[in-house]
Amino acid sequence: MSGAVLAIDQGTTSSRAIVFSDDFRIAGLGQQEFTQHFPKAGWVEHDPEEIWSTTVDTARTALAASGRAATDIAAIGITNQRETVIIWDRESGLPIHNAIVWQDRRTAEACARLRDDGLEPEITARSGLLIDPYFSATKIGWLLDNVAGARQKAEAGKLAFGTVDSFLIWRLTGGRAHVTDATNAARTLLYNIAENDWDDELLAIFGVPRALLPEVKDCAADFGVTDAALFGAAIPIRGVAGDQQAATIGQACFKPGMMKSTYGTGCFAVLNTGGDRVPSANRLLTTIAYRLDGRTNYALEGSIFIAGAAVQWLRDGLGLIETAAQSGALAAEADANHDVYMVPAFTGLGAPWWDADARGAIFGLTRATGPAELARATLEAVCYQTHDLITAMQGDWSGGGSPVLRVDGGMVASDWTMQRLADLIAMPVDRPTVLETTALGAAWLAGMKTGVWPDAEGFAQAWLRDRRFAPGMDAGMRAAKLDGWRDAVRRTLTA
Numbered sequence: 001m002s003g004a005v006l007a008i009d010q011g012t013t014s015s016r017a018i019v020f021s022d023d024f025r026i027a028g029l030g031q032q033e034f035t036q037h038f039p040k041a042g043w044v045e046h047d048p049e050e051i052w053s054t055t056v057d058t059a060r061t062a063l064a065a066s067g068r069a070a071t072d073i074a075a076i077g078i079t080n081q082r083e084t085v086i087i088w089d090r091e092s093g094l095p096i097h098n099a100i101v102w103q104d105r106r107t108a109e110a111c112a113r114l115r116d117d118g119l120e121p122e123i124t125a126r127s128g129l130l131i132d133p134y135f136s137a138t139k140i141g142w143l144l145d146n147v148a149g150a151r152q153k154a155e156a157g158k159l160a161f162g163t164v165d166s167f168l169i170w171r172l173t174g175g176r177a178h179v180t181d182a183t184n185a186a187r188t189l190l191y192n193i194a195e196n197d198w199d200d201e202l203l204a205i206f207g208v209p210r211a212l213l214p215e216v217k218d219c220a221a222d223f224g225v226t227d228a229a230l231f232g233a234a235i236p237i238r239g240v241a242g243d244q245q246a247a248t249i250g251q252a253c254f255k256p257g258m259m260k261s262t263y264g265t266g267c268f269a270v271l272n273t274g275g276d277r278v279p280s281a282n283r284l285l286t287t288i289a290y291r292l293d294g295r296t297n298y299a300l301e302g303s304i305f306i307a308g309a310a311v312q313w314l315r316d317g318l319g320l321i322e323t324a325a326q327s328g329a330l331a332a333e334a335d336a337n338h339d340v341y342m343v344p345a346f347t348g349l350g351a352p353w354w355d356a357d358a359r360g361a362i363f364g365l366t367r368a369t370g371p372a373e374l375a376r377a378t379l380e381a382v383c384y385q386t387h388d389l390i391t392a393m394q395g396d397w398s399g400g401g402s403p404v405l406r407v408d409g410g411m412v413a414s415d416w417t418m419q420r421l422a423d424l425i426a427m428p429v430d431r432p433t434v435l436e437t438t439a440l441g442a443a444w445l446a447g448m449k450t451g452v453w454p455d456a457e458g459f460a461q462a463w464l465r466d467r468r469f470a471p472g473m474d475a476g477m478r479a480a481k482l483d484g485w486r487d488a489v490r491r492t493l494t495a
Contacts, residue, residue, distance in 0.1 A: 002072045003452040006062065006235065007439035008055060010080045010164050011243065012101065012265040013312075015054035018436055019066035019073070020443045022452060024462060026436065028066025030058035037098060042105035042347065045098035048086050051164065052171050056230060063231060070233035075450040076172075076226065077239030077442030079246035080164040082187045085139040087150070087161050087212070093175055095167075096147050096159065100139040103266075103305060103347045107138035108356040114138075119205060126202055128186065128193045128277065128286030133348075133356055134303065136163065137189035137206040144207070157211040163187070165240050166214045169223055172237065177224035180214045181240040182291040191216070193288055194277060196296060219245070219290045220449035239445025243438050244268040244301065245290055250441030251406045251432065252460035253289075254297075256399050259390075262438065263411035266350075267307035267382055269389040271300045271397055282392035283352045292456075300396055302351035302389030306344040306360075307382045308411050313346070314378055320371040328414035331376035339481065340364040341488035342377035349493070352392045357494040364484075379417045383424040384485040390425055404428045408437040415469075423473035424481065433464040 003022025009015070013036065019028040032054040037045040063070065083102035088095045100106070111131045114120070120131045129135055140161055144151040153159045162170065163184045169177050185191040185198070190208060192199035198213055217223065223237040241249060244262060248270045251260040256274035261267060272289050277298045279286055289299035311324045321327055343349075345358040362377065390405070405427055411417055412431050422429040434440055447453030454462070 002074055003447065004066070004068055004073050005443040005447040005453070006059060006073045006076045007443040007446075008059060008076060008078045008168065009243070009439040009442065010051060010055055010078070010168060012081045012103070015051065015058050016439065017055070017058040017062040018439045018443070019062045019068060020440065024434065024440065027068070028062040028064065030061025030065065032058055040106070042108070044101040044103040044347070046084070046101055048088070048095040048099050048167060051099065052168070055168055059231065070231040070235050073235050074452045075236050075238040075446035077444070077446030078165050078168060078237065079241055079243050079438050079442035080168070080184070082163060082184060082242035082244065083134055083136050084164050085136050085143065085161065086164065086167045087140070087143050087159055088167065088170070090158055090160050093170065096150055097143055099164070100143065102134055104139065105133045105347055105356055107133040107142055110138045110141065111356065114205070123189065123202065123205065126192045126194075126199050127189050129189050130283065130285065130354055131189075132354055134305075134350070135187060135189040137202070137208060140208050140212070141206055154212045155209045159212055160214070161212040162214055163242075169237060169240070172226045172230065173224035174227045178214045179217055179223050181217055181219045181221070182288050182296065183219060183242040183245040184240070185216045186288040187242060193286070193296075193298070196291070218292055218294065220292055220445045236450070237446070238449040239442050241290060241442055241445060244270055245288070246441035247408055247438040248272065248289055248299065248441065249444060250437030250439070251408060252463040253406065254456045254460055257397070258406070259393070260406040260408065261386055263307050263382065263407065263409035265307065265309045267304035267386060269302045269386060269393065271393045273298050273300055273397060273399065276399070278396055280392070280396045282395050283354055284389070284392050284396060285351070300393050302392060304382070304385045304389070305347050305350045308409070309346065310342070310344040310378045310381065311411070314375060318374070320374060324410065325413065327375050327379060328416035330372050331379050332416050334372040334376040335368065338366070338368060338373055339484055340369055340373045340377040341484055342374070342381045343488050343492040344378070344381050345492055352388055353489065353493060355493050358492050361488070361492045363488045363491065379414070380420060380424070382411065382417070383421045384482070386421060387425045387482065390427070404430055406430045406432065408432065408435055418469045422469040422471045424478060426471045426478065428471070429469040431466045431469070433466045
């Protein structure tokens with residue numbers, strides 16, 4: 001059997017597909033951006049049909065670019081933007097509304113009411129998560145209560161809910177499979193991560209009918225087979241993981257204590273805690289890293305809502321750069337004696353602050369502030385937030401591990417940003433040779449399950465480092481800069 005695997009990476013701003021050869025190298029790639037919809041302040045939506053069409057188009061492009069036919073592909077692995085909610089009609093297959101994106105804050109008041117009712121400790125104990133609009137449950141409730149007839153149809157079993165992976169699998173299999181994996185289920189606020197099942201108590205709290213929900217499988221499992229008409233032949237789907245868990249796998253962070261951070265639209269740091277569900281005293285998330293052969297590995301996760309999206313704002317909102325790649329070079333030109341702090345709370349603040357009502361702010365502006373200082377403040381904000389996450393993780397986790405951060409995502413191509421990251425977290429930063437670690441993780445799940453790729457140990461041995469960035473900033477300067485950041489965040493918080 002061919003060792004080639006097709007990875008579908010359906011992200012927040014674009015759909016991507018990559019064909020990996022059996023030596024884990026990229027053989028073909030396709031990518032398309034799609035429309036971001038902002039119906040009201042704080043609302044973010046996607047058109048599910050555009051998600052679907054760009055997914056199919058990019059998969060076909062990747063296959064063509066690789067010179068391979070569908071019959072040459074051993075399996076498909078899928079990774080996806082997490083927490084984003086789609087509900088569709090089981091008979092027609094059509095969505096009842098636009099997808100409500102993980103960044104969307106329309107349910108902030110509903111979340112506040114649940115916290116005021118004292119429900120967060122119980123919800124956290126079962127799901128590992130905090131009450132926040134970020135997660136799926138209140139988005140599902142909003143759709144059921146705001147789309148005419150939706151709740152009645154859901155209770156009658158006529159509608160299906162899914163995160164993006166479920167929707168894509170439904171479409172890819174011609175409606176024959178309504179499934180998800182444990183990592184995506186664990187991000188809904190409806191899944192009991194200890195019992196590995198949908199939780200009736202959580203379903204009651206959030207008013208979500210069980211008939212709406214998909215079957216939950218391991219990350220490497222039989223998720224169905226694609227319709228032959230889509231790609232020229234049927235291809236089995238054998239791997240699924242939410243994007244941050246897929247990146248953790250792609251970075252071969254299989255041992256407890258290993259840590260990765262992904263810099264895409266947002267930034268997400270994940271610390272593997274093995275078989276231990278570690279409750280956080282620092283408002284981090286306890287979540288599922290992956291589930292293989294029925295065995296669950298857990299993780300601590302910190303989520304930053306805005307990372308690369310802030311660089312996009314420099315480009316598209318302010319016009320300070322023409323391409324995101326120019327941000328590092330521009331930041332390097334900034335006046336070293338002029339500190340500007342940007343708190344990128346465009347859609348609220350994530351971990352460890354969890355302030356849904358906070359909004360972005362810039363501090364330290366003077367007449368001398370120019371594009372270079374704004375660029376540096378934007379990139380440093382990502383580094384400061386990573387420092388906050390790592391500090392919180394170190395406070396929760398006492399199990400040891402390698403004091404190295406493995407990084408991936410679009411922003412890590414900037415040497416300036418990665419060096420500043422190492423300086424501010426006072427920890428070595430390792431950048432891998434394959435930056436497409438999210439797609440690679442999904443591909444490994446599918447390839448391993450199909451038997452054409454190695455097991456976890458063999459895959460970990462194949463991981464290669466491109467460059468290590470060692471911290472070099474003076475301790476006094478680092479402390480002063482972090483003090484300035486904490487003051488900026490304090491001024492931004494509403495809670």
